Amino acid sequence: MSLAEFSPCSYSRYQTLPSNLSSAPLTAFHVHAFKRGRSKLHVRRSLNITCSVAPSQVQSPATAVPVRPADEANKQECYGVFCTTYDLKAEEKTKTWKSLIRVVVSGAAGMISNHLLFKLASGEVFGPDQPIALRLLGSERSYQALEGVAMELEDSLYPLLREVSIGVNPYDVFEDAEWALLVGAKPRGPGMERAALLDINGQIFAEQGKALNAVASRSVKVMVVGNPCNTNALICLKNAPNIPAKNFHALTRLDENRAKCQLALKAGVFYDKVSNVTIWGNHSTTQVPDFVNAKINGVPVKKVITDTKWLEQEFTERVQKRGGVLIQKWGRSSAASTAVSIVDGIRSLITPTPEGDWFSSGVYTNGNPYGIAEDIVFSMPCRSKGDGDYELVKDVVIDDFLRERLKKTEAELIAEKRCVAHLTGEGNAFCDLPEDTMLPGEQ
Numbered sequence: 321m322s323l324a325e326f327s328p329c330s331y332s333r334y335q336t337l338p339s340n341l342s343s344a345p346l347t348a349f350h351v352h353a354f355k356r357g358r359s360k361l362h363v364r365r366s367l368n369i370t371c372s373v374a375p376s377q378v379q380s381p382a383t384a385v386p387v388r389p390a391d392e393a394n395k396q397e398c399y400g401v402f403c404t405t406y407d408l409k410a411e412e413k414t415k416t417w418k419s420l421i422r423v424v425v426s427g428a429a430g431m432i433s434n435h436l437l438f439k440l441a442s443g444e445v446f447g448p449d450q451p452i453a454l455r456l457l458g459s460e461r462s463y464q465a466l467e468g469v470a471m472e473l474e475d476s477l478y479p480l481l482r483e484v485s486i487g488v489n490p491y492d493v494f495e496d497a498e499w500a501l502l503v504g505a506k507p508r509g510p511g512m513e514r515a516a517l518l519d520i521n522g523q524i525f526a527e528q529g530k531a532l533n534a535v536a537s538r539s540v541k542v543m544v545v546g547n548p549c550n551t552n553a554l555i556c557l558k559n560a561p562n563i564p565a566k567n568f569h570a571l572t573r574l575d576e577n578r579a580k581c582q583l584a585l586k587a588g589v590f591y592d593k594v595s596n597v598t599i600w601g602n603h604s605t606t607q608v609p610d611f612v613n614a615k616i617n618g619v620p621v622k623k624v625i626t627d628t629k630w631l632e633q634e635f636t637e638r639v640q641k642r643g644g645v646l647i648q649k650w651g652r653s654s655a656a657s658t659a660v661s662i663v664d665g666i667r668s669l670i671t672p673t674p675e676g677d678w679f680s681s682g683v684y685t686n687g688n689p690y691g692i693a694e695d696i697v698f699s700m701p702c703r704s705k706g707d708g709d710y711e712l713v714k715d716v717v718i719d720d721f722l723r724e725r726l727k728k729t730e731a732e733l734i735a736e737k738r739c740v741a742h743l744t745g746e747g748n749a750f751c752d753l754p755e756d757t758m759l760p761g762e763q
């Protein structure tokens with residue numbers, strides 16, 4: 321049984337080689353000095369084999385003999401059953417599958433990822449004909465937990481899940497990634513200043529931006545979830561100059577979903593009747609949930625909900641602080657609904673936006689039509705043709721109520737940007753944040 325005859329589903333293996341690499345008969349490889357300060361060189365063989373290719377298209381590994389990692393320094397590896405090779409010739413249905421996509425999830429051992437990974441693997445996100453390779457990015461402290469997550473993925477028997485690998489080095493894990501869902505970040509602890517959080521998490525996103533820039537697909541789409549997500553996304557994109565800034569998103573879809581739910585509740589309608597909801601600005605308590613342009617059953621919200629005081633005060637504050645109320649009740653921050661909103665955010669980019677509607681995403685401001693400061697990551701109304709890209713919606717009304725609040729959230733993001741200048745390559749940081757700067761989950 322040769323590899324050329326069969327379609328192995330999982331080939332992400334390392335071979336430890338002597339340092340005289342020139343004598344190694346390799347076809348394609350990348351050399352990394354690996355983590356933990358170990359001096360050994362490891363050569364990664366890139367066989368580029370996916371389950372969807374016909375046997376004749378399968379690239380033979382020629383002289384490459386896959387070898388299990390020689391020691392624990394090899395931390396990104398195919399996991400368990402995902403290292404097995406299969407004969408898929410008999411599986412007619414796989415012939416109609418698309419080619420494999422590579423999706424990285426960071427903070428893969430965390431609470432949000434524990435929901436998200438299973439949605440990705442099930443086909444709910446990218447579709448029932450889309451095989452997927454999941455790369456789980458974690459850290460030394462979470463490595464065992466990553467193995468536990470990978471074991472659960474094994475035991476779930478998802479037909480579309482063709483590869484799972486785990487790793488702690490973003491330069492390995494991001495290689496050729498087409499989607500990077502950046503969830504991992506340090507949560508803000510009691511007494512911690514927001515400026516400190518910006519710095520600690522900013523460093524994570526600076527490093528990941530550099531790694532994406534170095535090894536990810538040039539068309540990778542990046543969704544930053546870890547907080548403070550807008551500024552983390554800005555740091556990430558600034559460190560990835562060779563990837564279009566437009567490919568970076570900060571997750572504000574959870575806020576949009578929360579806003580839709582509250583409007584539906586007040587109007588006494590099912591929430592699928594609520595459309596055109598924009599979250600403007602920062603994923604923080606300064607965010608602006610827009611009821612001015614939102615619709616219920618196609619009718620402007622203000623015509624359906626005539627209680628202006630409720631809209632301006634209660635609704636706005638309820639959405640801004642929803643995360644905090646949930647933490648009080650649940651004892652931890654939103655995880656399942658956040659994962660759902662990440663799925664919604666991805667699906668909004670890979671399926672055409674319904675006629676007349678839009679979705680919110682934190683995107684890089686570069687020629688926006690609303691007069692928002694340029695060069696920040698600001699949540700705005702977007703539409704997509706379903707090709708992974710988006711355009712900003714132009715015909716939204718920005719009245720005095722919105723404008724005043726947009727200024728506040730904009731000022732907060734500009735202040736956050738100044739705090740992380742050392743991480744974006746824009747000089748020395750100067751951190752002077754407004755006192756009430758908080759995440760939605762903070763009280």
Ligand SMILES: NC(=O)C1=CN([C@@H]2O[C@H](COP(=O)(O)OP(=O)(O)OC[C@H]3O[C@@H](n4cnc5c(N)ncnc54)[C@H](OP(=O)(O)O)[C@@H]3O)[C@@H](O)[C@H]2O)C=CC1
Nearest residue numbers: 427429430431432458459462504505506545546547571574
């Ligand atoms: N944008 C949004 O709408 C929302 C964003 N969030 C944010 O998402 C992020 C993840 O939330 P959740 O999954 O619930 O959190 P968890 O605490 O469950 O997981 C977070 C993961 O982040 C990783 N991490 C990275 N760096 C650090 C560090 N320095 N200290 C501790 N952990 C670190 C950890 O993994 P490892 O050890 O492998 O690195 C951990 O598994 C948070 O920043 C949260 O605020 C949450 C809800 C909504």
Ligand SMILES: O=C([O-])CC(=O)C(=O)O
Nearest residue numbers: 643653654759760761762
């Ligand atoms: O504040 C947090 O960490 C959680 C969060 O983002 C939210 O619930 O919207």
